[in-house]
Amino acid sequence: MSGALCGLWIDDTGQVHTSAATATDGRETRVETLRPFAWLKEHAFAGGEGITVEPLKGEGVFNRLLHAGTFGQFEAWHEQAKAVGGTDVIRPLESQYLLQSRRRLFAELPFGRLRRCQLDIETGSTDGSFSDAAKAGDRVLAIGLRCGGENRFLVLADDTPAAERALLEQLNAALAELDPDTIEGHNIFKFDLDFLRLRAKRHKVPCAWGRFGQPAKFRNSRLKVAERMIDFPRCDLPGRTVVDTYLLVQLHDISAREMTSYGLKAVATYLGITDDEDERTYLAGDKIQQAFNEDRATFLSYLGDDLRETAGVADLLLPTYFEQVKTFPILLQEATLRGTTSKIDLLFQEEYYQARQACPIPPEMAAFEGGYTRSFQEGVYRHVLHFDVASLYPSLLLLLARNPKNDALGVFIPLLSRLREYRLKYKALAKNGPTPDERAEAQARQASFKILINSFYGYLGFSGARFGDGELAAEVTRRGRELLQQLIEGFAAQGCLILEADTDGIYLSSEKHYAAPEELLASVAAVLPPGIELEHDGSYDAMFCYKSKNYALRDGSKMILRGSALRSRGIERYLQSLTSRLIRFLLGLETESPLVLLEQLRARIAARELPIEEVSKAEVLSMNPDAYERMIAEGGKPRRSSAEAALLMNPRPRMGERVSYYLTVKTKGQTSDWQRARPAAGYDSVAAPYDPKTYLDKLDDWLERYGPFLGVKPADGVQGDLFG
Numbered sequence: 001m002s003g004a005l006c007g008l009w010i011d012d013t014g015q016v017h018t019s020a021a022t023a024t025d026g027r028e029t030r031v032e033t034l035r036p037f038a039w040l041k042e043h044a045f046a047g048g049e050g051i052t053v054e055p056l057k058g059e060g061v062f063n064r065l066l067h068a069g070t071f072g073q074f075e076a077w078h079e080q081a082k083a084v085g086g087t088d089v090i091r092p093l094e095s096q097y098l099l100q101s102r103r104r105l106f107a108e109l110p111f112g113r114l115r116r117c118q119l120d121i122e123t124g125s126t127d128g129s130f131s132d133a134a135k136a137g138d139r140v141l142a143i144g145l146r147c148g149g150e151n152r153f154l155v156l157a158d159d160t161p162a163a164e165r166a167l168l169e170q171l172n173a174a175l176a177e178l179d180p181d182t183i184e185g186h187n188i189f190k191f192d193l194d195f196l197r198l199r200a201k202r203h204k205v206p207c208a209w210g211r212f213g214q215p216a217k218f219r220n221s222r223l224k225v226a227e228r229m230i231d232f233p234r235c236d237l238p239g240r241t242v243v244d245t246y247l248l249v250q251l252h253d254i255s256a257r258e259m260t261s262y263g264l265k266a267v268a269t270y271l272g273i274t275d276d277e278d279e280r281t282y283l284a285g286d287k288i289q290q291a292f293n294e295d296r297a298t299f300l301s302y303l304g305d306d307l308r309e310t311a312g313v314a315d316l317l318l319p320t321y322f323e324q325v326k327t328f329p330i331l332l333q334e335a336t337l338r339g340t341t342s343k344i345d346l347l348f349q350e351e352y353y354q355a356r357q358a359c360p361i362p363p364e365m366a367a368f369e370g371g372y373t374r375s376f377q378e379g380v381y382r383h384v385l386h387f388d389v390a391s392l393y394p395s396l397l398l399l400l401a402r403n404p405k406n407d408a409l410g411v412f413i414p415l416l417s418r419l420r421e422y423r424l425k426y427k428a429l430a431k432n433g434p435t436p437d438e439r440a441e442a443q444a445r446q447a448s449f450k451i452l453i454n455s456f457y458g459y460l461g462f463s464g465a466r467f468g469d470g471e472l473a474a475e476v477t478r479r480g481r482e483l484l485q486q487l488i489e490g491f492a493a494q495g496c497l498i499l500e501a502d503t504d505g506i507y508l509s510s511e512k513h514y515a516a517p518e519e520l521l522a523s524v525a526a527v528l529p530p531g532i533e534l535e536h537d538g539s540y541d542a543m544f545c546y547k548s549k550n551y552a553l554r555d556g557s558k559m560i561l562r563g564s565a566l567r568s569r570g571i572e573r574y575l576q577s578l579t580s581r582l583i584r585f586l587l588g589l590e591t592e593s594p595l596v597l598l599e600q601l602r603a604r605i606a607a608r609e610l611p612i613e614e615v616s617k618a619e620v621l622s623m624n625p626d627a628y629e630r631m632i633a634e635g636g637k638p639r640r641s642s643a644e645a646a647l648l649m650n651p652r653p654r655m656g657e658r659v660s661y662y663l664t665v666k667t668k669g670q671t672s673d674w675q676r677a678r679p680a681a682g683y684d685s686v687a688a689p690y691d692p693k694t695y696l697d698k699l700d701d702w703l704e705r706y707g708p709f710l711g712v713k714p715a716d717g718v719q720g721d722l723f724g
Helices: 071-084 093-101 161-178 188-203 245-252 264-270 285-294 296-324 332-337 340-355 392-400 412-432 436-460 470-493 517-527 573-586 594-606 625-633 641-647 692-710
Strands: 005-010 015-021 027-033 037-040 051-055 064-068 116-124 139-147 150-155 182-185 217-225 228-236 241-244 373-375 379-389 497-502 505-509 534-547 550-555 558-562 617-620 658-663 677-679
Touching (some): 005 093, 093 340, 116 285, 139 161, 139 296, 161 188, 182 296, 188 241, 217 245, 228 245, 241 245, 285 296, 296 436, 340 412, 379 497, 392 436, 470 505, 517 534, 534 573, 558 573, 573 594, 573 692, 641 677
Parallel strands (some): 182 241
Antiparallel strands (some): 116 139, 379 534, 658 677
8 A cells, every 4th residue: 555654764863764655566765753752760860951751640650751852862861861770661763653653564555565575695615615604715606586576696707706796786786776675584694694794794895785775784682482592693674674484484383393394495395385396496505506606507496496485485474474563563573573472562552652651560470370281081082073262361351351450541451352353354354355365465464363362361471561460360261271171071971082171172082973063062162151152173083192282183194293292303303203103003094003114223223224314313502502612611511412512513503503413332431422422414424423222222212102002012012902
């Protein structure tokens, strides 16, 4: 839509630079002035030139609102105020502008009209090792850009410093010409942009990749993904968004944890972007430079496929964040890198700012009991039905109609109710919209609102949430547990065998009701209060119940895994293959017993015929190797096998990256695994072979764990009835 805000940057003088869409899909720039503000406690410093302070309504701790006439005056005040404390300043300042003006990025702009550019680089080295931007002779071979589905390849003309300098200048010119809203890449922060930055610095070429004639800005950053922290060199481009699909994929996989690799090619296959190996060109890492020199067509085809797959991943994962910025006063890049709590806080702060209402501080949060979770059965069961309560916790919040205790303005429930109405509206449009594009747009919106609505409950119980309320969160989970137990009793009364219950869903086995689940649903749903809806969420041929929150489902020829115990990426590949064979066999997807594969693996491991890729273990580094090395030197513990292997790698990986390692044969004095850990990269089967006994012992452990499901007693090798 014409006038939609597509780029926003506030400079060091407080000038607001915007880029807005035109009616012809162009972009026009405008300049405004920011009037920065901050919330203050009673004792906070409130003096200085150009500073005005007004008292706020209500009894929140931050009961005064400060405005500065200019950005310079604001910075001068803030420098003095930091020493006193008692201030609350929203950063980045772009969020202040959006909150203050009630504007949103990309408001009413369809995703299809977003100007997107995918970027990928290929690099070469002088000695055949992995390219290193810090080495003078290593360089960028080519830069691939894909904008509007069209590829543009910038290629190194010759092997001279002047040619690489010219290549980097061509990139600046191309981005200025294309003027994209987003620049997307897979691992773009850690590799592509960081490599380009270092090469540009060597050749004294500015990284002029931003809008408004502005250079890129770099800083070290971290992203929390579930229980892991990922270090990366963040790149901010004034007026544009950098989208790293490598990070989006990991955020996407938090709940399912089904992906075995986050590499682009594996992700593209998993997400169905590349279905067949014939669809794309493959080059081994050590063959890329050779292809550049000897087979340019294959090289460019490989680069083009990387761009296509990156675009495909972003097509699937970016729309959710794109829709979020239409709701939150936040930049798109911030939306991809910040947690939901801080986003929801911004919505509340906007309402409190506009109403001139005092803001509270996050309350103390006591621990409370969570949702009802229980595994009722072990083994394999047929005729499986899954029922769940639609948006259980948000629905209970709306049923209770209670705002958090410190929400004096009463924003929480009305906001949640409004967002739910939006979601229902777009959910209907996703089914009945007039065109495929409109239906896809509506689907992205309803999915975004679903995530947001479900996050409101999590926000209540988060210790850093300004409007959190642990007692209200505890009441919601208590009612949720009671409701789920009532449903379990209702299904059991209909003759169903309950298999698994988890927070808002129930798996059960019923041959009688399998063909008519809606009739079963109708007979049980009567126990639910008004506003709470039970849904039939799926029917499955079979279910393997392992333990709570860990199970496998058969849906026709497809296998679905839930829980980390059955598909841990941390175990060795040969054990992953064995477990996969076991589950497929138990679910009836394969006829050959996994015990056959187990004996084959025994023989191959004993003879060291199994490739190193099969026995190596991959772990994510929880600490940078340099920091780990310093900790150990100072007597710190514990020592970790993956970290020890990382110390032997060149270049050393960063925190948050995966390290594959294996264990060598024990020698005198080596009593711990970390002493035998070696990186799998560069494996030498003669000088440092893997230890067969270690990996044979793991097969014994596997059989002890899973043997009972095969009717095998590991102690005596007795095999009984598989489904007894």
